[in-house]
Amino acid sequence: MLLYIKSLYAYRGFILGSVKRDFESRYRNSLLGGVWNLLSPLATIVVYMVIFTNLMQARLPEVNADFAYGVYIFSGVLAWGLFSEVINRSVGVFVNNANMLKKLSFPRLCLPIVVVLGSAFNFFLVFLVFLVVLVVLDFSPGVYMIAVIPLLIIQLMLAASLGLMLGVINVFFRDVSHFMVVVLQFWFWFTPIVYPISILPEAIKSFVLLNPMTGIVSGYQSIFVYHRWPDLNLLLTPSLLAIVLFLLAAKVYSARGSEMVDEL
Amino acid sequence: MGTIVVKGLGKAYKRYPSRWSRLKEWFLPVSKPCHELVWVLRDINFTVRAGEAVGIAGVNGAGKSTLLKLITGTTAASEGGVTVNGRVSALLELGMGFHPEFTGRQNVYMACQLLGLTLPEIEVLMPKIESFAEIGSYIDQPVRTYSSGMQVRLAFSVATAHRPDILIIDEALSVGDAYFQHKSSGRIRELQDSGTTLLIVSHDRTALQSICDRVILLSAGELSIDGKPEEVMDLYHALLTERAENLVKRNVLNDGSVQTVSGSGEVSVDDVCIIARGEKSEVVHVGEPLELIVRASVNQAEQALVVGIIIKDKFGLPIYGTNTFRQKKAIEDLSVGQKLEVSFLFPANLGIGNYSVSVALTRMDSHLDKCFEWRDRALVFSVVNKDKDDFVGVTWLDADVNVRSVAAAEVSADL
Numbered sequence: 279m280l281l282y283i284k285s286l287y288a289y290r291g292f293i294l295g296s297v298k299r300d301f302e303s304r305y306r307n308s309l310l311g312g313v314w315n316l317l318s319p320l321a322t323i324v325v326y327m328v329i330f331t332n333l334m335q336a337r338l339p340e341v342n343a344d345f346a347y348g349v350y351i352f353s354g355v356l357a358w359g360l361f362s363e364v365i366n367r368s369v370g371v372f373v374n375n376a377n378m379l380k381k382l383s384f385p386r387l388c389l390p391i392v393v394v395l396g397s398a399f400n401f402f403l404v405f406l407v408f409l410v411v412l413v414v415l416d417f418s419p420g421v422y423m424i425a426v427i428p429l430l431i432i433q434l435m436l437a438a439s440l441g442l443m444l445g446v447i448n449v450f451f452r453d454v455s456h457f458m459v460v461v462l463q464f465w466f467w468f469t470p471i472v473y474p475i476s477i478l479p480e481a482i483k484s485f486v487l488l489n490p491m492t493g494i495v496s497g498y499q500s501i502f503v504y505h506r507w508p509d510l511n512l513l514l515t516p517s518l519l520a521i522v523l524f525l526l527a528a529k530v531y532s533a534r535g536s537e538m539v540d541e542l
Numbered sequence: 543m544g545t546i547v548v549k550g551l552g553k554a555y556k557r558y559p560s561r562w563s564r565l566k567e568w569f570l571p572v573s574k575p576c577h578e579l580v581w582v583l584r585d586i587n588f589t590v591r592a593g594e595a596v597g598i599a600g601v602n603g604a605g606k607s608t609l610l611k612l613i614t615g616t617t618a619a620s621e622g623g624v625t626v627n628g629r630v631s632a633l634l635e636l637g638m639g640f641h642p643e644f645t646g647r648q649n650v651y652m653a654c655q656l657l658g659l660t661l662p663e664i665e666v667l668m669p670k671i672e673s674f675a676e677i678g679s680y681i682d683q684p685v686r687t688y689s690s691g692m693q694v695r696l697a698f699s700v701a702t703a704h705r706p707d708i709l710i711i712d713e714a715l716s717v718g719d720a721y722f723q724h725k726s727s728g729r730i731r732e733l734q735d736s737g738t739t740l741l742i743v744s745h746d747r748t749a750l751q752s753i754c755d756r757v758i759l760l761s762a763g764e765l766s767i768d769g770k771p772e773e774v775m776d777l778y779h780a781l782l783t784e785r786a787e788n789l790v791k792r793n794v795l796n797d798g799s800v801q802t803v804s805g806s807g808e809v810s811v812d813d814v815c816i817i818a819r820g821e822k823s824e825v826v827h828v829g830e831p832l833e834l835i836v837r838a839s840v841n842q843a844e845q846a847l848v849v850g851i852i853i854k855d856k857f858g859l860p861i862y863g864t865n866t867f868r869q870k871k872a873i874e875d876l877s878v879g880q881k882l883e884v885s886f887l888f889p890a891n892l893g894i895g896n897y898s899v900s901v902a903l904t905r906m907d908s909h910l911d912k913c914f915e916w917r918d919r920a921l922v923f924s925v926v927n928k929d930k931d932d933f934v935g936v937t938w939l940d941a942d943v944n945v946r947s948v949a950a951a952e953v954s955a956d957l
Contacts, residue, residue: 292655299641299648378639383615383630384656450564536618539611540555 279528285385292384296392297399319404323411326352338474338503345415346503353502354471354495356408357429360401361437361491362462367393368441369448369455376542386535390445394438398430412502422501425508429497432516436490439523443530449538469495490516543628544592544707544739546613550622551586553608554579579620582608583763586622592707595740597750597771599778600760606743609760610634610712613741628707628739631657633697642686646677646696649685653700667703674729675699676722694718698726708739727753747775747924748894751825772825805915808842809876809903814920816899818890824921826890827928828938833885834921836901840880847873847914849884850902855936856895862888867907892925893936899923 286293305311327348338346371389372379379386405426412418448454469491470478478486486492493516497508556577558564563576583605590596598606611617613624614632640649650671654664672681675695680688688696695718702709709730718726730753734740744750750757750771757774759767767774817833818826826832836849850865866873866884873882899921905912930938 288658289656291660292652295651295655295661299644299652303643303648378641380611380616381632381634381639382653382656383632450568451561537556539617 282385282387286387286391289385289388293388293392293395296388297396300392300396301399315400315403316407319407320411322355323348323352323408326355327411343417345417349412349417350474350499350503351472352408353498354469356401356404357433357495357498358466358469358471358491359404360397360430361433361494362466363397363400364394364434364437365441365444365458365462367397368438368445369458371441371445372449372538373445373452373455373542379539380542386538387531390438390442393441394434398434401430408502419501419505422505422507425497425501429494429501429508429513432513432520433494435520435524436494436516439520439527443523443527446527446530446534446538449541450534465489465491470499471495487512488515490519544737545625545627546590546708546739546741547625548586548588548613548622549625551583551609551612551619551624552581552621553583553605553612553617554581554620556580581620581763583612583760586760586765588758588765588768590739590741592628592739593734593737594756595734595742595754597754597757598741598743598760599745599750599757599774604760605763606760607634607712610710610741610743614710626708629658630708630710631701631704631706632710632712633694633701634710634712640685640693640697643684645684646675646681646688650681650696650700653697654703657700657704657706659704663704671696671699671703674703674725691718691722695722698722698729702726702729702733705733705736706738708741709733710741712743713745747825747896748926751775751924751926775825805903805913807914808844809838809840809847809914811901811903811915811917811920812837812839812881814899814901814917816921816923824923826892826923826925828890828892828894828925828930829940830890831887832890833887834899835883835885838882838884838903838915840876840878840882843878844876844905844914845874846905847876847882848902848904848907849873849882850904851886852900852902853892854898854900856897861892861897861936865902865904865907890925891938891940893933893938894925894927895936896922896924 301312305314308314310317327345330347330351331345338350343349368390371393372386375389379389409418409423444454444458468486468489470486475483475486475492475496493509493512493514496512500506500508557580558567558577567576586609588596598609600606608617610632611634612619613626614630614634615624615626616634639653641652644652647668650668651661651664654667655661659667675681675692675698677688677692677695680692681696685693685696698718711730727749730740734753740753742750742753754771756768757771758765759774759778767777814834814836815822816824816826817835818830834851836851838847838849840847848865848867850863850867852863853861855861864886871884873884876882898919900916900918901920902916903914904916905914927933930940
């Protein structure tokens with residue numbers, strides 16, 4: 279473990295460089311470049327605010343601000359976006375970088391780390407735009423924002439562990455990446471992102487509460503919509519699961535990691 | 543720095559009877575292993591000392607590339623191990639794992655970072671890499687737009703920009719054009735002189751013999767010989783011929799070319815060889831006297847026989863051909879079981895490179911009348927330049943050069 283960390287530290291230049299290159303190459307042939315990173319979330323936020331507050335007149339129970347439902351959806355989508363991006367990209371990370379893995383000798387864990395850092399950076403930009411909008415609407419969550427940090431840690435650990443495990447397995451069984459596209463769709467609707475959990479019937483509610491993303495997403499919603507601390511009870515499942523998945527991922531990676539190149 | 547120690551190295555791939563059996567093996571821990579091991583390398587032992595240049599030869603599938611991958615660490619050994627001491631730079635199967643969507647420059651940064659260089663170091667090296675690769679403005683285009691030659695140019699420039707302790711090259715250079723091949727072999731020699739250990743896989747005999755101190759021959763995953771380049775390559779070629787002779791009419795040679803043997807068979811070729819420096823050899827030196835011997839057996843009584851040879855260059859173009867009829871050495875009244883030995887004596891006034899000898903046994907000067915046996919690529923040999931001044935081309939004309947100063951007045955007078 280310590281050895282892994284040490285060798286990864288030695289390759290920090292490569293890791294940071296790769297994050298930067300990923301970012302650059304995404305907008306290489308565009309005129310506005312990185313500005314798109316800010317424009318597209320801004321557009322989404324505006325759409326949510328306009329559609330849900332004005333057109334659909336959607337209201338949340340307990341909150342009386344006009345745009346509360348828009349904020350509700352966007353904070354869920356923001357959290358889910360990071361989670362699904364990390365998983366989606368991690369699942370394919372070894373297969374897509376086969377060319378490099380076969381020809382160069384470097385700590386393979388660099389690749390999923392690049393994914394996590396890159397996704398986290400994207401998240402950060404969207405998060406900034408969101409904050410600016412909230413400040414403009416005079417709906418800033420204030421000090422409660424600090425709670426985003428522990429949420430992020432649990433969420434990234436969950437996503438990265440699951441992604442790494444699936445990424446390794448995907449090298450041997452390519453079905454995994456196709457399967458995950460389906461799973462993530464269902465998972466999205468099993469998470470209270472678009473709807474508040476309170477509208478669910480009791481039977482389904484207890485089921486949805488088992489979903490680790492429920493706690494995470496509700497945490498974000500508490501902060502941004504209700505301006506209060508996340509419910510710690512809801513964070514128990516995701517935290518425990520994050521630890522279990524982390525250990526599982528470590529086991530799968532150390533058992534099968536070295537065999538990967540032979541299959542690529 | 544720069545040593546490689548390979549001990550008891552072996553690599554096996556798992557082969558599963560079906561895709562489902564892997565799933566079974568993974569998730570049903572009680573079931574017995576479903577795979578069989580396919581060994582591609584077994585029990586390899588050798589040591590490369592610092593500054594040494596070692597070549598690895600062997601037919602396709604002998605395990606050369608796998609060995610290099612094990613040494614660079616891209617793939618894990620199944621048994622035994624490799625100890626590498628020093629900074630390794632490797633060019634495996636074309637390119638350095640470039641990312642097709644990134645530009646050449648971005649890829650250079652990435653590759654250098656993976657070699658352990660820091661950003662300021664890379665910034666210093668970048669102009670050197672650019673100028674050596676000579677790919678012009680393509681450096682800022684995505685690598686997917688590159689030709690394979692351009693990729694190799696860039697990869698080679700990166701791999702050698704900062705002197706590595708160990709440089710490993712897997713046939714990458716054969717892709718570059720002649721100009722770049724020359725340029726890169728110059729760079730390789732420079733590195734060799736400055737103490738870099740070299741490990742090279744190549745099918746190019748001349749390249750191996752001119753660069754390497756030692757050649758390791760792999761066959762079917764085992765180390766079959768480790769010795770002086772010339773000896774090892776001779777054995778390698780002998781093994782190839784042995785293999786080829788099991789086939790009758792069309793023998794596929796190692797380089798993918800086909801040795802064609804045709805004819806009616808009344809007289810047949812037993813052996814074709816070159817004698818240089820008093821012994822059988824497949825490597826000849828520019829300008830030295832050679833004896834090309836054709837041995838033949840008579841299987842059916844014939845009145846007349848003409849034995850002919852053609853020496854062809856690597857493109858198959860004839861360089862020189864002659865026969866016993868044109869040389870007025872008639873061979874007549876052959877009886878069954880008779881053995882013949884015909885020798886052609888000539889100086890090796892040939893340029894460096896590979897040549898092949900085709901042999902024809904016919905009844906008359908033209909093989910269209912009656913051809914007993916026609917054997918293409920009966921012998922392949924290479925010419926190396928040991929003691930002559932450098933020259934280009936396929937023939938050695940041994941020019942005398944005189945230089946004298948000519949007074950300006952004299953020139954105008956001549957006009």
